[in-house]
Amino acid sequence: MRGKDLIDGMGFVDERFIHEADSNGVSNLGKIRSVGTGNRHFLGRRWIAAVAVIAICCTLSVPVLAAKVPAFYEGLYAISPAMAQFFKPVQISCEDNGVRMEVTAAYIHENTAEVYISMQDLEGSRFDETIDLFDSYSIKTPFDSTAHCQPAGYDPETKTATFLLTIEQWNEQKIEGEKLTFSVREFLSNKHKYEGIISDAALAEAQSNPTTQIVEPRGFSGEVCIAEDRDSAAQTGMVVLKAEKILASPVDGAAITGVGYIGGNLHVQAYYENIAKTDNHGFLSLRNKESGEMIACSGSISFFDEECCGSYQDYIFTDIPAEALDDYELYGEFVVSDGLVAGNWSVTFPLKEGKLPQ
C-alpha cells in the first residue's frame, strides 16, 4: 500500500467528519482551547510564575536530560521536535557491540540534505554487501520532513558499509545548520538468495483433501483473500494447510511444508524460520513445463508458528485444476540470512556541507 492509497481511502471517510471539519470555524476550536480559563487575572499571575519556574528548570536540566535519558528525549521529541533537537548534544560517531558508526560527509542543497554514514565492523566479519538496517533506523529532525536511508557501498578491506540518508524538508525552507539524529538498533547481513525450480516438491502429489486448520492470519494479500470479509476473517480465522512434514528445503531457513486443494484453490505452503531475527522471506510461482509461462499466486495468507517465531505462508493459486498440475513445476525465490546483530548506535550532527569535524 502506498501514500496514494491512503489519500484515496480518505475519500471514503464518514460524511460527519467532513461536515465537522467544514463547519468547525475559529470560534469552535477556540472554545476547546479556552476551556477552564475563568478568573483570568488571578490565574494569569500564577501562570506567569509557574512558567518562569518551569523555564528556569528546563534551561538548566533539559540539555542534560536530553543527552542522558533516552525516554526524556523521546518524550520531548513527541511534543516538540525542534526543541528536542536543539538540546540534543552533537555526537559525530559512536561505538557499540564492536561496530563503529560515523558521519562521514554531507551535501546540503536548499531544502534537501544528503548525508553519508559509515558503519565499520571492528571485531569480525559480520558485514557484507547485503547489509540491511532492517527498518530499525530512525531519523529525527527538528522540522517536518521526508527521509530515507539506503545502502551506498561496502568496502571488504576495511569491513565498512556506507549508507546514504536523504532528508527533504516539506516547506522548501533551507535546512543548513539544523541538527539531525540518526539511530540504528540492529542490522542484517550475509543474506543468501535462492531462485529456481523446486524439484523435490511434487505438485502432482497435491492432496485433494489435505489436513487443514483455521488460523489467525498475521497478514494476507491478493484478491482471492481480500474477497473474504476482512473483519470476520480477523475474528474467525482463515483456512490454511496444516503442515505435516517438510516436502522440500531449497535453502537453509525456508522449506515447503504442504501442497493441497482447499475450496477448489491450490495452496502451496512455505515455512520461514525465525522471521523476526532473520527476515527470511520468499515467493512461490508455478512454471508451465512446456511454454515456460510463469503463473503468480492470486493471494497468500501468512501466520505464525506455535512459538510465534517462524512463519508459514500459504500461496494460493486459482484456476489450476488438479488434472493440469502435471503440466507445472514449482518455482521459488527465497532470501534468507544468518541473523541480526543488535546494538545501540546513534549520532547527532548539524547539517552542514563537507566532511564533519571529529
Add this chain to the structure above:
Amino acid sequence: MDDGKIIELFMLRDEAAIEETDAAYGAKLHRIAANILYNREDAEESVNDTYLKAWNAIPPQKPVHFFAYLSQICRRIALGKLDWNHAEKRSAVIVELTSEMESCIPDRSLEFEMTGEELGKLLNCFLGGLSRPSRVIFMRRYWYADSIQEIAARYGFSESKVKTQLHRTRKKLYDFLESEGVYR
C-alpha cells in the same frame, strides 16, 4: 437558500437545484478540486461532473450533510482525473500530501492490498478515536488538502502548532495501521 430547500428542488426534479447548489457551494467545491488537480479547466469539469452525479443520485438518496456529500463526490472525481504516473502532471500539493501519508504506513516486506472502501472503514475507526481538534486539523490537511498556513490562519494557531499536531496524528495513524496489520 438552505440545504433542505436545495435538496427539495432535487427531489422535485427542478433544474434550479443545480443553480442553487452552484451558488451555495460552487466556490468551495472548485477549491477542493483545484487543490487536487493542476489546472482550472479540469477543476471546473470535476465540479460540473459532481452536479451531474448528484442530480442522478438524488432522489433516491437524500443526503444528511449536503456539502459533505457533494464534496465527497467532487474529491473522488478530481482524484480520478489525476495522473498518478506522471509527477509533472500532479499538483505540488498532492505530491506533498502523498509523501506525508506515505510516512504513516508501516514498512514491512509483506505487501498488503486493500480497497479504498476498506481503508475508509479503518480510517473512520481511527478518526473516531481522535480528539476533535486533532481530527479537524487532520481532515483539513488530508481531506480538504489545505496548506499548513491555511489551517493555522483558519483556527488562529501558529504554523508550528499545526505542524506538531499533524506530526503527532500521523504518528498515531502509523501505530494504528500497524496494529491493524496494514503495511506498505
